Amino acid sequence: MAEKITKRDINYSEWYNDLVIQSGLAENSAVRGCMVIKPHGWAIWENMKSILDKKFKDTGHVNASFPLLIPKSFLEQEEGHAEGFAKECAVVTHYRLKTHPDKKGKLIVDPESRLEEELIIRPTSETIIWNCYRGWIQSYRDLPILINQWANVMRWEMRTRLFLRTAEFHWQEGHTAHATQEEAVEETLKMLDVYADFMENYMAVPVIKGVKTANERFAGALDTYCVEAMMQDGKALQAGTSHFLGQNFAKAFDVKFLNKEGKLEYAWATSWGVSTRMMGALIMAHSDDDGLVIPPRLAPLHVVIVPIFKNAEQLAAITEKADAIIKELKALNIIVKFDDSDTAKPGWKFAEYELKGVPVRVAMGMRDVENNTVEIARRDTKEKTTVANENLGAYIQDLLEKIQQNMYDKALAFRTANTFVIDTWDAFTAQIEKGGFIYAHWDGTSETEDKIKELTKATIRCIPMDGVEEAGTCVYSGKPSNKRVLFARAY
Amino acid sequence: MAEKITKRDINYSEWYNDLVIQSGLAENSAVRGCMVIKPHGWAIWENMKSILDKKFKDTGHVNASFPLLIPKSFLEQEEGHAEGFAKECAVVTHYRLKTHPDKKGKLIVDPESRLEEELIIRPTSETIIWNCYRGWIQSYRDLPILINQWANVMRWEMRTRLFLRTAEFHWQEGHTAHATQEEAVEETLKMLDVYADFMENYMAVPVIKGVKTANERFAGALDTYCVEAMMQDGKALQAGTSHFLGQNFAKAFDVKFLNKEGKLEYAWATSWGVSTRMMGALIMAHSDDDGLVIPPRLAPLHVVIVPIFKNAEQLAAITEKADAIIKELKALNIIVKFDDSDTAKPGWKFAEYELKGVPVRVAMGMRDVENNTVEIARRDTKEKTTVANENLGAYIQDLLEKIQQNMYDKALAFRTANTFVIDTWDAFTAQIEKGGFIYAHWDGTSETEDKIKELTKATIRCIPMDGVEEAGTCVYSGKPSNKRVLFARAY
Numbered sequence: 001m002a003e004k005i006t007k008r009d010i011n012y013s014e015w016y017n018d019l020v021i022q023s024g025l026a027e028n029s030a031v032r033g034c035m036v037i038k039p040h041g042w043a044i045w046e047n048m049k050s051i052l053d054k055k056f057k058d059t060g061h062v063n064a065s066f067p068l069l070i071p072k073s074f075l076e077q078e079e080g081h082a083e084g085f086a087k088e089c090a091v092v093t094h095y096r097l098k099t100h101p102d103k104k105g106k107l108i109v110d111p112e113s114r115l116e117e118e119l120i121i122r123p124t125s126e127t128i129i130w131n132c133y134r135g136w137i138q139s140y141r142d143l144p145i146l147i148n149q150w151a152n153v154m155r156w157e158m159r160t161r162l163f164l165r166t167a168e169f170h171w172q173e174g175h176t177a178h179a180t181q182e183e184a185v186e187e188t189l190k191m192l193d194v195y196a197d198f199m200e201n202y203m204a205v206p207v208i209k210g211v212k213t214a215n216e217r218f219a220g221a222l223d224t225y226c227v228e229a230m231m232q233d234g235k236a237l238q239a240g241t242s243h244f245l246g247q248n249f250a251k252a253f254d255v256k257f258l259n260k261e262g263k264l265e266y267a268w269a270t271s272w273g274v275s276t277r278m279m280g281a282l283i284m285a286h287s288d289d290d291g292l293v294i295p296p297r298l299a300p301l302h303v304v305i306v307p308i309f310k311n312a313e314q315l316a317a318i319t320e321k322a323d324a325i326i327k328e329l330k331a332l333n334i335i336v337k338f339d340d341s342d343t344a345k346p347g348w349k350f351a352e353y354e355l356k357g358v359p360v361r362v363a364m365g366m367r368d369v370e371n372n373t374v375e376i377a378r379r380d381t382k383e384k385t386t387v388a389n390e391n392l393g394a395y396i397q398d399l400l401e402k403i404q405q406n407m408y409d410k411a412l413a414f415r416t417a418n419t420f421v422i423d424t425w426d427a428f429t430a431q432i433e434k435g436g437f438i439y440a441h442w443d444g445t446s447e448t449e450d451k452i453k454e455l456t457k458a459t460i461r462c463i464p465m466d467g468v469e470e471a472g473t474c475v476y477s478g479k480p481s482n483k484r485v486l487f488a489r490a491y
Numbered sequence: 492m493a494e495k496i497t498k499r500d501i502n503y504s505e506w507y508n509d510l511v512i513q514s515g516l517a518e519n520s521a522v523r524g525c526m527v528i529k530p531h532g533w534a535i536w537e538n539m540k541s542i543l544d545k546k547f548k549d550t551g552h553v554n555a556s557f558p559l560l561i562p563k564s565f566l567e568q569e570e571g572h573a574e575g576f577a578k579e580c581a582v583v584t585h586y587r588l589k590t591h592p593d594k595k596g597k598l599i600v601d602p603e604s605r606l607e608e609e610l611i612i613r614p615t616s617e618t619i620i621w622n623c624y625r626g627w628i629q630s631y632r633d634l635p636i637l638i639n640q641w642a643n644v645m646r647w648e649m650r651t652r653l654f655l656r657t658a659e660f661h662w663q664e665g666h667t668a669h670a671t672q673e674e675a676v677e678e679t680l681k682m683l684d685v686y687a688d689f690m691e692n693y694m695a696v697p698v699i700k701g702v703k704t705a706n707e708r709f710a711g712a713l714d715t716y717c718v719e720a721m722m723q724d725g726k727a728l729q730a731g732t733s734h735f736l737g738q739n740f741a742k743a744f745d746v747k748f749l750n751k752e753g754k755l756e757y758a759w760a761t762s763w764g765v766s767t768r769m770m771g772a773l774i775m776a777h778s779d780d781d782g783l784v785i786p787p788r789l790a791p792l793h794v795v796i797v798p799i800f801k802n803a804e805q806l807a808a809i810t811e812k813a814d815a816i817i818k819e820l821k822a823l824n825i826i827v828k829f830d831d832s833d834t835a836k837p838g839w840k841f842a843e844y845e846l847k848g849v850p851v852r853v854a855m856g857m858r859d860v861e862n863n864t865v866e867i868a869r870r871d872t873k874e875k876t877t878v879a880n881e882n883l884g885a886y887i888q889d890l891l892e893k894i895q896q897n898m899y900d901k902a903l904a905f906r907t908a909n910t911f912v913i914d915t916w917d918a919f920t921a922q923i924e925k926g927g928f929i930y931a932h933w934d935g936t937s938e939t940e941d942k943i944k945e946l947t948k949a950t951i952r953c954i955p956m957d958g959v960e961e962a963g964t965c966v967y968s969g970k971p972s973n974k975r976v977l978f979a980r981a982y
Contacts, residue, residue: 027626029619030565031610034558036623039638042555064533067525068559068612068643068659069581072588074521076598086588090560091600092612093584095647097563097577107567109582109609118600119522121559121583121612128520132527135518141834147530152559152643156586168559343632 007289012233016284020162023292023355025279033160033167037276040356043300045170045276049150051202051297052172052274055194061146061174066128068152069119074127077252081126084219088156089120090167121154126220126245126271129175130253137177137267139258144187145177163280164237164491171275177267179259181246184268188244191272192225195240203278204295204407205229205285206415207239208437208486210462215446218271222246228461228486230415231284234435236461236488239281242272280491285411286380292357293379295407296400303329303336303396304353305374308346308365315340318364321389325362325374328393334400354379359403360396380406421484428475428487432456437488439464441481443474452476452487461486498780503724507775511653514783514846516770524651524658528767531847534791536661536767540641542693542788543663543765546685552637552665557619559643560610565618568743572617575710579647580611581658612645617711617736617762620666621744628668628758630749635678636668654771655728655982662766668758670750672737675759679735682763683716686731694769695786695898696720696776697906698730699928699977701953706937709762713737719952719977721906722775725926727952727979730772733763771982776902777871783848784871786898787891794820794827794887795844796865799837799856806831809855812880816853816865819884825891845870850894851887871898912975919966919978923947928979930955932972934965943967943978952977 004022006014020026025041037045053063069092075082096113100106122128129147136142150172160166174191178184192209199205207227217224221243228236250256250266259265286293296302305325307318322338329336339349346363353361361377368374374392377384380403387395418436422428431438442448442460452475453459463485472481495513497505511517516532528536544554560583566573587604591597613619620638627633641663651657665682669675683700690696698718708715712734719727741747741757750756777784787793796816798809813829820827830840837854844852852868859865865883868875871894878886909927913919922929933939933951943966944950954976963972 027623029558030562030622031558031560031619034560036558037556039553039555043553046554062530062534063537064530065528065661067520067522067527068645069522069525071521072598072600075588076596079596082596082598086590086598089586089588090583090610091585091588091604092581093600094582095580097566097580097582097611099577105567105570105573107563107573107577109563109584113582119581120588128522131521132518154559170556 005289005291008232015289016280017162019283019287019291023357025283025292026162028162031167033157035162035166035168037170040300041279044282044294044298045279047298047300048198048202048278049172052194052198053150055198056148056172056174059190059194061148061176064147064149065151066125066132066149068122070122070125070128072118072120074131075120077127078220078248080248081220081252085123085155089123090154090156092119092121122151123153123155124271124273125149125151125153125173126175126249126269127253130249130255130269133177133267134253134255137255137257140179140260143177143179143257143267144183146174146187147176148172148174161280163276163283166276169276171273173271173273176270177250177255178269179257179265179267181268184246184270185244188223188225188242188270188272191270192227192240192242195242195272195274196227199227199229199239199278199281200408202295202297203282203285204297204404204411205239205281206408206412208462208464209466210464210486212241212462213446213449213460213485215449216459218243220245220248222248226462228488229281229285230411230418230437230488231281231491232414233284234418234437234488236437236490237277237281237284238461238490239278240272240274243270245269245271286407287357290351291355293407294357294359296359296404299357299359300335301337301356301358302334302400303360303362304349304358305336305338305362305364306346306349306353307338307340308363314366317366317369321369321372322364325389325392329396332393332397334393334396350377359400378403380410422475423472425475429456432458432487432489435489437461437486439484440475440487441472441483442485443477443479443481445477448474448477457489458487459490461488461490496780496782499723506780507771508653510774510778510782514848516774516783517653519653522658524648526653526657526659528661531791532770535773535785535789536770538789538791539693539769540663543685543689544641546689547639547663547665550681550685552639555638555640556642557616557623557640559613561613561616561619563609563611565622566611568618569711569739571739572711576614576646580614581645581647583610583612613642614644614646615762615764616640616642616644616664617666617740617760618744621740621746621760624668624758625744625746628746628748631670631751634668634670634748634758635674637665637678638667639663639665652771654767654774657767660767662764664762664764667761668741668746669760670748670756670758672759675737675761676735679714679716679733679761679763682761683718683731683733686733686763686765687718690718690720690730690769690772691899693786693788694773694776695788695895695902696730696772697899697903699953699955700957701955701977703732703953704937704940704951704976706940707950709734711736711739713739716956717953719979720772720776721902721909721928721979722772722982723905724775725909725928725979727928727981728768728772728775729952729981730769731763731765734761736760736762777898778848781842782846784898785848785850787850787895790848790850791826792828792847792849793825793891794851794853795840795849796827796829796853796855797837797840797844798829798831799854805857808857808860812860812863813855816880816883820887823884823888825884825887841868850891869894871901913966914963916966920947923949923978923980926980928952928977930975931966931978932963932974933976934968934970934972936968939965939968948980949978950981952979952981
């Protein structure tokens with residue numbers, strides 16, 4: 001319940017954790033860093049998946065499934081990739097348990113079942129997929145390959161947080177192979193746009209598209225593009241990435257094709273992914289001290305109808321009215337629940353559905369029955385209005401669209417109010433303590449980037465794609481710069 | 492291509508393997524026993540998932556996600572369960588790799604990253620889920636819990652076959668908790684019916700519902716119900732199971748609730764699952780020497796239109812006609828592809844789409860354009876018919892239904908022709924060599940069951956639920972029996 005949730009201005013981090021648990025989205029499991037995604041959380045993730053999956057298919061991609069386990073030697077093939085992931089790999093070394101020789105009922109690892117080569121649980125699948133692609137690609141006619149995989153992956157993180165950073169997480173990973181560099185770059189950017197479109201138009205979270213600096217690039221990529229969103233505490237969250245991998249993986253796994261000119265050439269690669277981390281972004285961008293606020297386009301339940309009654313006769317009268325409304329809403333593909341359970345009072349139900357983030361609550365009492373009205377409460381603004389039953393379906397449909405738009409507008413206004421163009425080091429360090437996004441000049445060196453991070457905990461989130469050329473001097477080193485980059489502290 | 496596929500009557504097993512690979516459903520990976528499910532195979536599995544998922548939701552279930560890894564000690568909690576799965580567990584013992592001290596570019600397992608307690612990759616999730624349920628269940632008001640999970644699981648099988656038996660496989664596992672035994676048994680049977688309905692009405696595979704003998708029960712179950720299907724070689728394939736688990740897991744994980752009478756009681760459990768193994772059943776039940784035969788309700792592509800043309804002018808004339816047909820088909824939710832690629836000849840395309848199992852092929856040449864007709868070929872019977880373009884959408888829609896029904900009827904007729912009621916041991920042993928299902932009396936002992944298996948490789952597939960009481964004598968021991976059971980060799 002909401003009273004168990006720490007207020008945002010007391011402790012934002014505790015608010016987040018309390019909210020995830022109290023609203024029934026997820027909880028920690030007995031396995032360190034691995035979470036249980038509960039039905040309410042999984043239902044939102046399923047909605048995200050289904051919308052994204054359609055977008056991937058509409059852009060020509062197909063799904064497939066590659067093994068969970070990857071031979072250790074595969075990771076060694078691409079040096080940068082190995083460096084990036086080796087330190088956080090769960091390693092399978094044996095394939096059998098046996099009963100303990102002395103302790104009844106206990107199991108031990110059977111030492112005779114040791115694997116010749118250790119297997120790692122995929123932290124990402126470039127290596128095993130490009131090892132397959134070698135067999136699938138001979139000619140330019142076999143290209144492009146546009147494959148996506150919905151999968152679980154594992155990275156043994158030391159500090160984990162529900163949804164934001166977990167050892168096991170769920171994601172999709174697109175892995176495409178192309179005949180030319182141009183086509184691969186085009187694909188990389190196309191999928192970045194798909195992500196941005198999804199985040200803005202479904203998650204109601206405005207994002208900034210940009211390219212990562214060399215420091216922040218995906219291990220094995222030539223360029224990593226990203227979408228960055230602002231959370232309510234002013235910190236940034238990287239919500240999705242799209243990588244141009246060049247020919248690195250084709251070279252590592254010897255994937256060559258005969259081009260149109262009859263010459264052997266290495267294939268060009270991209271990979272791109274979003275994960276259950278987006279759930280964290282969704283929660284932190286919109287929710288409040290009373291619970292979740294879920295944008296209608298992702299909500300598992302759009303409308304809850306709560307009858308207010310004293311006896312069975314009153315409930316019957318309300319139910320009759322409600323049935324007509326439910327029918328009207330269902331015909332408009334609006335997902336509605338009539339909660340006539342008698343185990344909880346209306347006030348408790350109101351709080352519960354607020355906690356769960358249901359966008360629209362409809363309350364119906366006897367006076368409403370007499371007046372042919374209902375009381376409608378918006379989750380986003382908490383406004384209550386009495387509305388006539390006539391054309392209520394259309395009214396609610398319109399209201400859901402308004403809520404969706406309002407949530408986006410509010411998030412955008414918040415980001416705008418917390419975004420600063422800064423030119424001096426003093427102003428930079430002062431602002432970063434208060435949070436927010438900072439556009440500042442940077443001299444382009446990793447040394448300066450590292451130094452700024454060390455001094456302020458702020459990182460370069462990206463070099464924004466819509467940034468304009470502009471002469472300036474680096475906010476830290478004073479050296480010349482021709483473009484502002486986006487700084488922030490980040491999740 | 493089909494010419495690379497071994498004929499069924501030469502070697503059924505090779506036919507199966509060739510077909511899976513040549514039709515692009517799946518292939519073996521670099522990791523022993525783990526397969527790559529390719530786009531065509533995954534598209535069929537996605538259709539299966541989406542139909543089943545809707546059926547689960549329609550029967551009141553919700554989805555959730557539990558961890559991939561399970562602490563070794565969890566497996567020890569339920570003795571029968573541990574015995575059943577310990578011997579085939581992939582074990583994670585470490586969480587980090589590091590660079591080899593001597594060999595540049597090589598990685599080794601970091602010995603300092605040894606886990607205090609080993610983790611196994613879930614072979615099934617009863618233990619980790621019931622460990623969660625302990626925190627979720629306090630009162631009868633918290634019950635029932637009706638949760639399903641779509642997941643990958645791992646059982647380290649020594650002999651693997653694509654789809655039929657792989658180390659990693661994909662499945663769904665339902666895990667429900669109930670306040671009473673009656674309700675749990677009802678759930679077990681309800682889900683068995685959901686599976687049978689799916690297999691018969693979507694996969695077009697007739698099944699026999701029954702209960703397993705003690706020997707063949709799921710490790711940890713009190714009763715295992717199953718659906719058994721006949722493959723084209725007369726062998727049985729268990730396509731799905733539904734388990735009544737009693738209070739075993741509630742006791743193992745101490746999951747108690749206050750019942751309506753205010754007394755603490757252990758919760759009652761079921762679990763039920765179907766896996767990518769169903770893909771194997773689908774292939775082996777219907778396909779032929781030319782390739783896959785996919786029932787329309789599961790086919791990723793219903794209709795392919797192949798134009799037969801000599802030049803661009805002819806193609807343009809055919810395309811104009813085809814566009815109208817495509818529009819009509821799409822309006823009927825029929826998935827259609829127009830293959831006007833000029834890289835392959837029509838004959839090659841015909842063979843390719845037969846291999847892939849597309850239910851309906853439409854060929855259009857210049858004569859068809861003149862006559863306002865098309866040539867339609869059914870994949871299931873190979874019949875070709877010339878049909879007028881008028882009302883072609885309705886014709887094809889009807890044809891798809893006919894194909895679906897015909898595939899089921901054919902499979903049922905095959906099963907009927909290969910099912911035998913047998914009363915003597917000589918007839919039993921002679922028939923089992925030839926294949927097929929045998930209904931015979933059995934004395935009810937594990938000893939006889941084991942002996943029959945040893946002598947004939949036949950197992951009791953199930954005690955059929957629709958079997959009638961009938962006095963008889965055991966086909967092997969001659970002891971009295973009151974019901975026939977179903978024997979067969981099985982996958």
